[in-house]
């Protein structure tokens with residue numbers, strides 16, 4: 001029976017616009033069918049420490065348009081959580097809190113890391129339904145995730161704005177866009193904003209190829225270019241170094257060489273953090289045009305959600321409550337072909353949705369002459 005159920009809600013991982021719209025839709029749908037709803041603060045830590053947040057008509061009012069999450073979020077992992085300065089497995093404590101609060105189900109709203117954490121809690125017998133949230137849009141089995149549409153609009157507007165200053169100064173402007181493992185945001189906003197070069201993690205690039213594309217534009221009288229770069233994009237050389245370092249770390253597990261291998265990979269990741277600045281300097285040298293860098297950072301995760309994200313959050317969140325009422329657990333409410341569809345969390349966790357080389361967006365970019373660095 002729906003009426004006597006008690007639902008817990010938490011938001012975990014990086015924040016995004018649309019989280020409050022999702023909390024609102026789950027909360028209002030649950031309350032409207034007589035369920036009780038309790039929020040837990042700051043991701044999984046809220047369950048470990050029983051940090052409850054009352055969700056009722058009052059607290060749910062007026063949050064549809066508000067960015068971020070009223071519950072707070074965090075990246076704590078249930079099985080490796082820092083408590084009093086020590087790293088502890090808190091999965092059993094979380095399960096105890098779940099039962100202590102007499103929860104019938106838990107709604108987790110999050111991205112890739114969250115879904116890996118959910119699996120561990122499902123193994124402890126918790127009834128969980130999740131909603132897909134990440135501006136990276138890299139969650140498997142869902143066409144889109146909450147937060148992506150808003151971020152796409154923000155980044156597109158930035159690319160638009162960068163055109164005027166690049167044109168005025170005859171410059172290359174390199175825009176660093178979020179997306180460590182998948183380039184959906186950089187590719188989508190790069191196309192929508194008319195970037196001349198788009199570099200994504202899925203397509204390793206050659207800096208000489210990028211420079212040649214920019215020089216061709218100059219030779220034809222267009223002496224400015226916008227280069228949209230996903231933060232996880234890598235040159236062909238960097239991919240070789242990264243892959244070798246990852247393999248050494250994996251192969252050395254349990255051996256004395258492991259610490260060194262871990263350190264090498266960490267050093268690579270640290271160095272890669274500045275790759276867009278290095279790329280802009282390389283392009284300056286190769287094209288003789290001035291180059292500047294704009295790192296969009298957390299602008300991409302801030303502010304009020306787009307209409308699309310509000311609609312998506314309301315569709316998925318309200319369907320989530322229906323699934324709980326019918327005791328369908330262990331599923332993520334995915335957006336598939338415009339239909340809110342339950343898919344097994346076991347098939348989402350650990351699986352990335354990457355851009356295929358023949359994806360329609362890639363083909364479209366190539367058709368209009370965008371350089372993808374290869």
Ligand code: F6P
Nearest residue numbers: 014111134135136178179180301
């Ligand atoms: O996962 C979403 C995301 O915004 C990534 O695009 C970005 O690299 C990461 O989170 C930043 O993480 P944090 O908010 O912990 O700095």
